[in-house]
Amino acid sequence: MKRILVVDDEPNVRNLVVETLNYIGNYEIMEASTGKEALDIVKNEKPDLIILDIMLPDIDGYTICEQIKENPSLDTLILILSARNSDIDKKVGYGMGADDYLTKPFTLKELIEKVQNLLGE
Amino acid sequence: MKSFEENIKREKFISFLRTIFLLTSLILIKFDLIPTYHPNLFNILLIIYSAYILFTTFLPVYTYPFLYKHQIFSAIDTILIASLVYITGGVVSNLYLFLLFPIISATLRYDFKTSFLCSILVTLIFLYFGIIYKEQEILSSTILRVIELGGLSILLSIFLNYVAKETLKLQLKIKETETFHKINQIINSSLDLDYVLSAILDSSINLLGADGGTIFLKDKETGELIFEKVRGEKEEKLIGKRLKKGEGIAGWVVENGEGIVVNQVLKDHRFSPHFDEITGFKTGSVICAPLKIDNEIIGALEIVNSVYKKPFTSHDLYLVTNFANEASIALNKAILYNIVNTEKERMQRIIENIADGLIILDDKKNIKIVNPIAQDLFSITPDDINKNCKDILKCKDLKGNILCIDCPLDKLSTQNLPYFQYEMKIFPQNRKERILGCNLSALWENSKILDYILAVRDVSVSKELEKLKSEFVANVSHELKTPLTAIKGYSELLLTSSINEEKAKNFIKIINQEADRLTKLINDLLDISKLEAGRIEIRKEVVDIRKIIRNRVSFFKGQTNIHTFILSLPDFPVLIPGDQDRLTQVFHNLIDNAVKYSPKGGEISINIQDKVKMIIVDVSDQGEGISPEYLPYIFDRFYRADSSLTKKKSGTGLGLSIVKSIVDAHKGKINVTSKVGEGTTFTLEFPRDFPVVDPLTKTLFLPFFFPLVWQFINKARERENPFLIGCIKYELDDSLNIREKDVGKQKLAQLLRGFIRVTDMLAHGIGYFYIFIMDTDPLKLQIFQQRLLQSLIAFSKLETGINLDTQFLQFPKNSFSEIINFLNSSFYGLPQEETL
Numbered sequence: 001m002k003r004i005l006v007v008d009d010e011p012n013v014r015n016l017v018v019e020t021l022n023y024i025g026n027y028e029i030m031e032a033s034t035g036k037e038a039l040d041i042v043k044n045e046k047p048d049l050i051i052l053d054i055m056l057p058d059i060d061g062y063t064i065c066e067q068i069k070e071n072p073s074l075d076t077l078i079l080i081l082s083a084r085n086s087d088i089d090k091k092v093g094y095g096m097g098a099d100d101y102l103t104k105p106f107t108l109k110e111l112i113e114k115v116q117n118l119l120g121e
Numbered sequence: 122m123k124s125f126e127e128n129i130k131r132e133k134f135i136s137f138l139r140t141i142f143l144l145t146s147l148i149l150i151k152f153d154l155i156p157t158y159h160p161n162l163f164n165i166l167l168i169i170y171s172a173y174i175l176f177t178t179f180l181p182v183y184t185y186p187f188l189y190k191h192q193i194f195s196a197i198d199t200i201l202i203a204s205l206v207y208i209t210g211g212v213v214s215n216l217y218l219f220l221l222f223p224i225i226s227a228t229l230r231y232d233f234k235t236s237f238l239c240s241i242l243v244t245l246i247f248l249y250f251g252i253i254y255k256e257q258e259i260l261s262s263t264i265l266r267v268i269e270l271g272g273l274s275i276l277l278s279i280f281l282n283y284v285a286k287e288t289l290k291l292q293l294k295i296k297e298t299e300t301f302h303k304i305n306q307i308i309n310s311s312l313d314l315d316y317v318l319s320a321i322l323d324s325s326i327n328l329l330g331a332d333g334g335t336i337f338l339k340d341k342e343t344g345e346l347i348f349e350k351v352r353g354e355k356e357e358k359l360i361g362k363r364l365k366k367g368e369g370i371a372g373w374v375v376e377n378g379e380g381i382v383v384n385q386v387l388k389d390h391r392f393s394p395h396f397d398e399i400t401g402f403k404t405g406s407v408i409c410a411p412l413k414i415d416n417e418i419i420g421a422l423e424i425v426n427s428v429y430k431k432p433f434t435s436h437d438l439y440l441v442t443n444f445a446n447e448a449s450i451a452l453n454k455a456i457l458y459n460i461v462n463t464e465k466e467r468m469q470r471i472i473e474n475i476a477d478g479l480i481i482l483d484d485k486k487n488i489k490i491v492n493p494i495a496q497d498l499f500s501i502t503p504d505d506i507n508k509n510c511k512d513i514l515k516c517k518d519l520k521g522n523i524l525c526i527d528c529p530l531d532k533l534s535t536q537n538l539p540y541f542q543y544e545m546k547i548f549p550q551n552r553k554e555r556i557l558g559c560n561l562s563a564l565w566e567n568s569k570i571l572d573y574i575l576a577v578r579d580v581s582v583s584k585e586l587e588k589l590k591s592e593f594v595a596n597v598s599h600e601l602k603t604p605l606t607a608i609k610g611y612s613e614l615l616l617t618s619s620i621n622e623e624k625a626k627n628f629i630k631i632i633n634q635e636a637d638r639l640t641k642l643i644n645d646l647l648d649i650s651k652l653e654a655g656r657i658e659i660r661k662e663v664v665d666i667r668k669i670i671r672n673r674v675s676f677f678k679g680q681t682n683i684h685t686f687i688l689s690l691p692d693f694p695v696l697i698p699g700d701q702d703r704l705t706q707v708f709h710n711l712i713d714n715a716v717k718y719s720p721k722g723g724e725i726s727i728n729i730q731d732k733v734k735m736i737i738v739d740v741s742d743q744g745e746g747i748s749p750e751y752l753p754y755i756f757d758r759f760y761r762a763d764s765s766l767t768k769k770k771s772g773t774g775l776g777l778s779i780v781k782s783i784v785d786a787h788k789g790k791i792n793v794t795s796k797v798g799e800g801t802t803f804t805l806e807f808p809r810d811f812p813v814v815d816p817l818t819k820t821l822f823l824p825f826f827f828p829l830v831w832q833f834i835n836k837a838r839e840r841e842n843p844f845l846i847g848c849i850k851y852e853l854d855d856s857l858n859i860r861e862k863d864v865g866k867q868k869l870a871q872l873l874r875g876f877i878r879v880t881d882m883l884a885h886g887i888g889y890f891y892i893f894i895m896d897t898d899p900l901k902l903q904i905f906q907q908r909l910l911q912s913l914i915a916f917s918k919l920e921t922g923i924n925l926d927t928q929f930l931q932f933p934k935n936s937f938s939e940i941i942n943f944l945n946s947s948f949y950g951l952p953q954e955e956t957l
Binding site for chain 2: 010012015016017019020055057083084104105106107108
């Protein structure tokens with residue numbers, strides 16, 4: 001069973017992602033609302049995929065991205081989920097090692113496609 | 122004066138010659154070297170001669186102009202020398218040549234008439250001598266002698282006259298030349314117009330030997346002539362006086378543009394005697410010439426002689442015209458100089474007052490001119506002028522690299538640009554970096570740059586604002602997208618059929634919540650746009666700020682369980698004039714902030730101090746605090762202390778800006794104090810700008826009653842002083858018209874006023890009277906209450922259409938908390954919608 005970490009400080013958005021994932025498949029889902037929580041979970045649980053918001057209360061999403069990719073013991077895939085939709089934001093995201101980028105608001109189809117794509121399903 | 126001194130010198134010389142001649146002759150005769158034909162006459166002559174020599178040598182009469190007439194002396198000389206010749210033999214005398222002396226002396230005086238007369242006289246004398254001595258001498262030789270001497274004297278007179286005349290002309294010419302040379306020198310070397318004009322006037326008077334003169338300048342607007350410079354008797358009386366357009370000889374000259382000589386002014390109709398009356402001078406003759414610049418007449422030079430002096434000649438007019446030309450040149454020069462100077466000063470002032478910084482550099486990039494704004498921006502001191510810009514300006518590009526490597530100044534010449542615009546950064550000492558918008562151009566001459574002109578404008582603020590605005594847009598779009606994401610996502614989930622009912626309900630709840638959030642956000646944005654346009658509407662009602670705060674606190678209590686709310690509010694309504702909804706927004710935003718910025722929980726305390734004329738509200742949290750550098754900006758629109766990617770708190774960054782605008786619209790003040798890690802306190806001040814006295818009933822206006830009564834009853838409770846408090850609620854029937862209602866209210870107020878004393882209070886609200894009475898004796902209060910009640914019953918029976926509902930409480934008969942409750946509950950019946 002693939003393990004996915006959903007990071008967003010907005011409980012409603014986070015819950016939406018979780019509900020969607022639950023709806024499409026059988027995943028083990030973890031949740032975090034701050035950057036620190038997210039990093040702890042990534043280190044300890046080593047999820048397959050992290051769906052990551054950029055604007056978090058403590059550490060920003062790009063930094064989390066960078067830290068995950070710098071750690072050779074981790075091979076977590078990263079899907080950035082952000083309201084920031086400028087090209088620069090996307091470039092920075094990819095530059096920091098993100099595997100894919102999805103902007104808010106998103107359709108469920110987009111989210112499902114990107115998740116399945118990343119997980120090779 | 123000078124000419125008189127010259128006369129004296131000449132007379133001394135003539136006097137000396139005369140003495141030599143006469144003494145030599147007398148000595149020669151005395152020692153029989155020349156035969157004397159009339160010894161007795163000689164002795165008489167000896168005495169006369171000695172006296173005459175003594176008189177002219179030791180008592181020089183020529184130093185007294187009023188005594189001295191040189192023609193008389195020429196005559197005496199002629200007679201004396203003729204008598205000398207007579208006693209020594211007349212035509213055969215050895216002294217006959219001395220007779221030429223008067224001719225010579227007259228010539229030396231440039232008195233050609235006298236000289237000529239003398240020569241005739243001498244010829245006649247010889248002729249006479251020839252006749253009286255003819256018996257002793259041969260006639261032919263006598264005639265010959267007469268012709269010889271007479272002719273000689275005439276020829277000599279003519280020759281000497283010619284020489285003297287030419288000498289005089291030459292001397293005058295030299296003097297004129299010298300004078301004009303001097304004037305030219307003065308004009309060329311001095312820019313002091315006053316001095317130059319004085320010199321020209323003095324020189325022309327001196328050269329002409331005149332008594333006085335004036336330089337007139339024309340008033341361009343009125344055409345009047347102003348006495349600019351005056352020389353002569355009582356000159357100070359004339360300075361600044363004016364000749365009307367065309368008045369006087371000068372007026373005529375200015376109108377006609379040509380110079381004139383008028384030698385008998387009293388006979389000339391143009392002459393204006395008015396100014397002679399002022400000074401007491403008697404003008405005899407006048408020369409006047411116009412002052413011209415490029416054919417425009419700007420004034421006149423006038424030279425005058427008194428009636429006692431000789432008239433002017435046409436040569437004098439020629440001289441005065443020349444002087445006038447010199448004066449015109451000087452004036453023209455001064456006017457041009459003034460124009461240049463004024464323009465220079467104007468340019469200087471323009472440069473100094475330009476709102477942008479301006480720096481002028483020479484072709485070697487040395488700093489030449491800097492205006493105050495540029496001085497301030499680049500911290501340039503006067504010592505830095507003429508230094509190279511590289512050492513002084515320290516320009517950096519926007520990335521902070523030194524700009525001199527790729528100096529924009531060079532771009533003008535290398536790329537042949539008319540101007541060049543760029544931005545740069547400077548780092549002034551002890552100040553924040555500044556971004557400058559630069560506009561560079563140059564002064565060119567023959568494709569070579571003479572000066573660089575660098576205009577700089579501090580664009581830091583607008584750059585910052587631009588940045589804030591784009592951040593604001595990013596924030597807003599992010600904030601809008603979050604609820605949208607939820608709404609869109611959950612509704613999509615709902616559309617998939619396999620959702621159970623319980624989940625669906627939950628999703629709809631979330632959608633509803635997020636829609637609310639979206640609404641609030643949009644309302645905030647609308648508010649801010651209204652605020653930005655200054656279109657916020659504030660209704661002024663009597664609002665209870667305490668109630669608003671309680672309402673918001675109970676709302677937030679439902680939102681958070683990690684925060685404790687500590688309220689320190691008066692027990693009574695705190696009434697201020699204000700807008701219920703807007704004030705609710707203020708406290709909502711402030712408490713919302715307090716909650717957001719203390720994520721670990723803690724106390725949020727709200728405290729009202731009622732200062733009667735003003736109330737102060739503090740809202741404090743124990744949150745993260747705001748660092749001092751951000752404090753001045755927190756009320757700015759678009760400003761968020763956390764503009765980085767870490768979105769610490771949700772929000773548009775508009776909350777505090779809205780708060781401040783609303784407080785401002787209430788004529789209130791808002792201040793913030795904060796310590797990082799300890800918390801933040803917002804302090805609000807609202808004026809209670811109600812009328813203290815109700816204008817209708819002339820009793821205390823209700824909003825002031827509560828704070829005052831609060832003070833009184835607290836004291837009364839401490840000291841256990843009995844008091845009575847009553848609320849008289851009245852209702853006015855709709856059958857009464859406005860006037861009748863007013864009269865009814867006033868009658869009721871009058872009745873109640875009859876029961877109160879200085880220490881008591883009577884307040885009026887809308888539909889209420891409050892009465893507060895203190896007394897040391899509870900029994901008295903009881904009696905008082907009964908009497909008041911009876912009066913009121915009587916009143917309501919008498920006044921139809923006014924219904925009364927009365928309630929009284931007494932302390933300590935009623936408990937303190939009972940009284941508080943009573944006051945609160947009775948107030949809440951106050952109709953809110955009645956505006957002030």
